[in-house]
Amino acid sequence: MKPQIKVLNTVLQRLKTLNEPCFGKLFGIFTNNNLLILGLHLENDEGLNLNYSFPAEIDYCGIFEAYSEPFDQQTILKKCNNVEVTDNPIFLSVRLTIQNDIQCNLICNNQIHSTNYTTVDKQEVYSKFVHARLRGEFQLNCEQTEESIRASFADLRKLIASGMMAFTIAKLNVILVTNDSEMNGIIGINDDPAFGDICQEANTEGPQRKTKTNQLDIIDVSIMKKMSKDGEAKNHSPVVVLDKKKLSLLKIPIKIDFLALIHKETKLSKVYDVMLESAIKNLRLYESTLQEFIKDNNIIENSLNIPETLHFFPKDCNHFLTRIVFRQPEEKLKKSRESLHDILVLSKSTPMFRSANQYQFLIKPNGPLTNVHQGLKPTSNNGKLALVKGNYEYYHYCQNNMDDSGWGCAYRSLQTLASWFKLQGYTNTSVPTYNDIQKCLVQIGDKPSSFVGSRQWIGSTEVNFVLNSLLGVTSKILYVSSGEEMASKGPELVSHFETHGSPVMIGGGVLAHTILGVDYNQQTGDLKFLILDPHYTGSEDLNTIQSKGWCGWKGCDFWDKTAYYNMCLPQVPREV
Numbered sequence: 001m002k003p004q005i006k007v008l009n010t011v012l013q014r015l016k017t018l019n020e021p022c023f024g025k026l027f028g029i030f031t032n033n034n035l036l037i038l039g040l041h042l043e044n045d046e047g048l049n050l051n052y053s054f055p056a057e058i059d060y061c062g063i064f065e066a067y068s069e070p071f072d073q074q075t076i077l078k079k080c081n082n083v084e085v086t087d088n089p090i091f092l093s094v095r096l097t098i099q100n101d102i103q104c105n106l107i108c109n110n111q112i113h114s115t116n117y118t119t120v121d122k123q124e125v126y127s128k129f130v131h132a133r134l135r136g137e138f139q140l141n142c143e144q145t146e147e148s149i150r151a152s153f154a155d156l157r158k159l160i161a162s163g164m165m166a167f168t169i170a171k172l173n174v175i176l177v178t179n180d181s182e183m184n185g186i187i188g189i190n191d192d193p194a195f196g197d198i199c200q201e202a203n204t205e206g207p208q209r210k211t212k213t214n215q216l217d218i219i220d221v222s223i224m225k226k227m228s229k230d231g232e233a234k235n236h237s238p239v240v241v242l243d244k245k246k247l248s249l250l251k252i253p254i255k256i257d258f259l260a261l262i263h264k265e266t267k268l269s270k271v272y273d274v275m276l277e278s279a280i281k282n283l284r285l286y287e288s289t290l291q292e293f294i295k296d297n298n299i300i301e302n303s304l305n306i307p308e309t310l311h312f313f314p315k316d317c318n319h320f321l322t323r324i325v326f327r328q329p330e331e332k333l334k335k336s337r338e339s340l341h342d343i344l345v346l347s348k349s350t351p352m353f354r355s356a357n358q359y360q361f362l363i364k365p366n367g368p369l370t371n372v373h374q375g376l377k378p379t380s381n382n383g384k385l386a387l388v389k390g391n392y393e394y395y396h397y398c399q400n401n402m403d404d405s406g407w408g409c410a411y412r413s414l415q416t417l418a419s420w421f422k423l424q425g426y427t428n429t430s431v432p433t434y435n436d437i438q439k440c441l442v443q444i445g446d447k448p449s450s451f452v453g454s455r456q457w458i459g460s461t462e463v464n465f466v467l468n469s470l471l472g473v474t475s476k477i478l479y480v481s482s483g484e485e486m487a488s489k490g491p492e493l494v495s496h497f498e499t500h501g502s503p504v505m506i507g508g509g510v511l512a513h514t515i516l517g518v519d520y521n522q523q524t525g526d527l528k529f530l531i532l533d534p535h536y537t538g539s540e541d542l543n544t545i546q547s548k549g550w551c552g553w554k555g556c557d558f559w560d561k562t563a564y565y566n567m568c569l570p571q572v573p574r575e576v
Contacts, residue, residue, distance in 0.1 A: 008037060008125060009120065009121050015345070039058065049288070062083060064094060076107075077112070132259065134257070134282070174189055194264060255309060304326075354426075367393070384519070388497065395412040421570070426471070432466065437462075464568050474571050477568060478567040531558065
């Protein structure tokens with residue numbers, strides 16, 4: 001039976017941006033006679049292969065070609081021969097036109113057949129799946145040679161596939177073992193529930209993992225080695241061979257940290273094999289990264305730094321991508337990031353693969369709320385809507401048990417702006433504290449030393465200074481002589497949010513606020529402002545914040561007609 005083809009909308013959106021002939025791979029997952037295409041990457045001259053960076057269960061399932069002249073069928077069929085997970089690979093043909101017409105094809109009996117497909121979005125996909133995050137640790141001890149590293153990783157993969165591994169699900173007394181043991185490989189539960197059900201139970205044991213920025217179900221799984229195995233053969237006495245020679249040793253911990261995408265209807269007894277695939281795929285990614293790093297760098301014995309595993313969930317991809325990164329000069333890291341943007345057909349206008357862009361699995365229990373404007377009712381202004389892009393944290397009075405009511409509103413607005421730059425990956429610098437802000441203004445000569453520890457106000461000018469000094473962010477300052485003049489700033493604010501998308505700090509009189517967006521009606525001249533108010537003193541209660549207007553739409557009458565206002569518009573660099 002031919003599978004039903006579904007394609008994630010972000011895959012199609014990226015294919016429509018292609019403007020020259022090219023080939024690439026498609027990645028998808030098979031469930032219940034459905035093939036869901038979730039990702040892609042271009043063929044590249046640098047040899048960068050992302051096969052092992054997609055979560056387990058997402059496999060190389062077909063190819064795409066963008067063409068201006070008719071494509072060569074034999075070339076397509078030859079390339080599809082490398083697809084191993086299905087006998088019927090997918091071929092998306094992209095005819096380069098103004099709209100980039102996309103045709104879906106299925107390879108059957110060495111023939112290309114046109115077929116239909118449906119488009120799905122992120123919510124539709126991840127409402128049916130769970131991400132399992134597998135973690136554990138092994139030790140790699142070998143010679144620092146390509147052959148020895150290859151053999152050592154092969155031994156690790158054999159160990160994992162040997163049946164000696166067990167997997168535990170966090171927060172539940174459940175252990176998954178090989179199916180040749182008791183209870184279909186499940187210890188701790190008498191039946192064989194659907195994986196989605198067991199994950200729902202696990203996630204109700206503690207704080208919810210879901211956030212407003214990424215509505216994903218994620219469950220933690222740990223890998224362990226069984227101390228004994230039924231029927232295990234007795235080991236013979238070791239044989240020692242002495243070979244005197246000079247060699248370089250490699251001793252590094254291999255930290256398993258990988259993701260798998262599992263359909264919620266999958267039986268728990270079937271998850272063991274998925275976890276094996278996840279661990280083995282992680283080892284292959286680790287090996288390829290390690291081999292490439294040693295080849296490109298002059299590594300002496302015991303000088304290899306321990307790499308970092310980073311999981312990304314770029315909004316223009318809507319799937320996880322795992323990278324293993326060694327510390328390198330920024331120039332090399334930037335080049336690697338640029339290559340990733342190119343291969344994944346992503347814009348280079350914003351960073352997506354810096355360490356600060358990595359997915360945040362843990363939610364700080366007492367931390368600031370994120371994106372509190374989401375869910376607000378739209379205005380009735382019927383104008384052009386321009387909003388903050390990306391994520392930010394809501395900083396307001398009295399957080400962290402600090403009594404700053406009456407003087408700290410501009411500090412809080414500054415912290416919200418700084419959080420936006422951190423969450424977008426433009427900086428690794430933490431959101432500055434009051435002490436950081438005051439020390440910075442003293443160090444640059446804007447304030448006297450007595451300013452540190454004081455309760456003195458700051459304004460948009462100081463916000464500009466701090467952003468530039470601590471984060472390297474430049475800002476544009478807009479001045480208005482009265483609150484009444486704010487009604488004329490619609491075009492400039494629309495332009496800012498469309499071009500840069502960063503929050504805007506505004507100070508006037510004795511008050512400071514954050515502007516998250518505008519609704520500007522060009523025909524009537526009416527202007528509405530989406531205001532985030534730092535003067536809120538309550539708990540992190542989203543319902544109160546929205547229903548009481550601490551984050552909400554305001555008209556031009558919100559501004560004091562007798563006060564002048566300065567707006568600090570942070571400018572966003574165009575880089576990866």
